[in-house]
Amino acid sequence: MANTWWEIQVLGDPALEDVIFWRLEKFGCRGTSSEVKGHSSLVCAYLSPLDANLLDLAALSLWLRQDALMVGLAMPMTHWHLIDEEDWSSSWKQYWQPQEVGDRLLVYPAWLPPPEQSERHTLRLDPGAAFGTGTHQTTQLCLESLEMRLGGEQEGVTVADIGCGSGILSIASVLLGAEKVYSVDIDPMAVRATRSNRELNKISPQRLIVEQGSIDRLIKMSDEPVDGILCNILAEVIIDLIPQMTAIAKPSSWGIISGVLLEQAKPIADTLEQHDWIVATLWRRQEWCCFNIRRS
Numbered sequence: 001m002a003n004t005w006w007e008i009q010v011l012g013d014p015a016l017e018d019v020i021f022w023r024l025e026k027f028g029c030r031g032t033s034s035e036v037k038g039h040s041s042l043v044c045a046y047l048s049p050l051d052a053n054l055l056d057l058a059a060l061s062l063w064l065r066q067d068a069l070m071v072g073l074a075m076p077m078t079h080w081h082l083i084d085e086e087d088w089s090s091s092w093k094q095y096w097q098p099q100e101v102g103d104r105l106l107v108y109p110a111w112l113p114p115p116e117q118s119e120r121h122t123l124r125l126d127p128g129a130a131f132g133t134g135t136h137q138t139t140q141l142c143l144e145s146l147e148m149r150l151g152g153e154q155e156g157v158t159v160a161d162i163g164c165g166s167g168i169l170s171i172a173s174v175l176l177g178a179e180k181v182y183s184v185d186i187d188p189m190a191v192r193a194t195r196s197n198r199e200l201n202k203i204s205p206q207r208l209i210v211e212q213g214s215i216d217r218l219i220k221m222s223d224e225p226v227d228g229i230l231c232n233i234l235a236e237v238i239i240d241l242i243p244q245m246t247a248i249a250k251p252s253s254w255g256i257i258s259g260v261l262l263e264q265a266k267p268i269a270d271t272l273e274q275h276d277w278i279v280a281t282l283w284r285r286q287e288w289c290c291f292n293i294r295r296s
């Protein structure tokens with residue numbers, strides 16, 4: 001992992017520079033530098049991919065915009081990219097270890113020999129370049145919520161996973177008893193990762209159907225509304241998806257929605273309620289939260 005870093009670039013008003021440095025340092029960045037770019041200042045900082053993933057970086061971008069608003073300056077633009085990605089794609093694997101999540105799941109790296117015996121459902125995973133190792137707070141909140149929803153007396157439960165990433169939530173749904181799961185992601189790498197993780201977990205393609213696209217694709221894939229909807233994406237995206245979720249919901253459907261920072265919870269809750277969802281519980285872990293919602 002030593003050669004691989006997120007390079008985070010923040011372009012903003014020079015008067016904001018100290019605040020940007022403070023925020024980047026608080027986020028855990030190292031090796032910050034700055035240079036003048038026209039009338040702006042470009043601050044660069046570096047961070048290990050082990051310490052932040054795409055959701056965390058999106059949160060950082062939001063906090064930087066909020067910091068600028070607080071001091072009455074123009075909002076900065078934040079970009080990030082991985083440097084030395086080739087090495088990263090394999091070297092991070094040595095740091096990722098099996099992890100128990102909730103009461104019933106064990107998330108297990110694909111390249112380790114599977115445990116001979118476990119009381120937990122072993123979810124084997126190679127996320128490749130897709131999001132979803134189970135280490136992020138939002139994924140964990142979703143998995144723990146799923147445990148509460150699945151595995152009881154119900155039979156024939158169908159689930160839709162919007163933004164499936166590595167397929168972790170879809171596969172967990174099957175392991176916990178869902179009869180059929182429909183999964184979509186706009187990223188072709190995520191679709192590939194979900195398909196190969198499906199195989200790794202010996203789940204049939206008829207039971208976990210995955211295609212590239214978003215909720216519009218999902219509406220076409222499932223002949224009927226589903227029992228449960230999973231969506232762990234960014235708040236800005238979720239707000240746009242909520243109105244379309246009605247098309248795949250039944251009067252008894254439930255949903256698990258995450259990828260939302262605590263300060264973004266209110267607009268999400270308001271939008272859910274406007275579209276006839278009841279917010280049953282709101283779980284939080286550090287700065288992230290997860291909505292458990294139901295139709296009735």
Ligand SMILES: C[S@@+](CC[C@H](N)C(=O)[O-])C[C@H]1O[C@@H](n2cnc3c(N)ncnc32)[C@H](O)[C@@H]1O
Binds near residue numbers: 186190214233
């Ligand atoms: C935070 S990851 C979640 C991955 C996995 N479900 C988990 O919980 O760990 C969000 C995923 O949503 C996908 N995504 C983003 N916008 C989307 C959209 N409008 N429709 C479907 N997928 C989307 C991204 O490509 C990414 O794989």
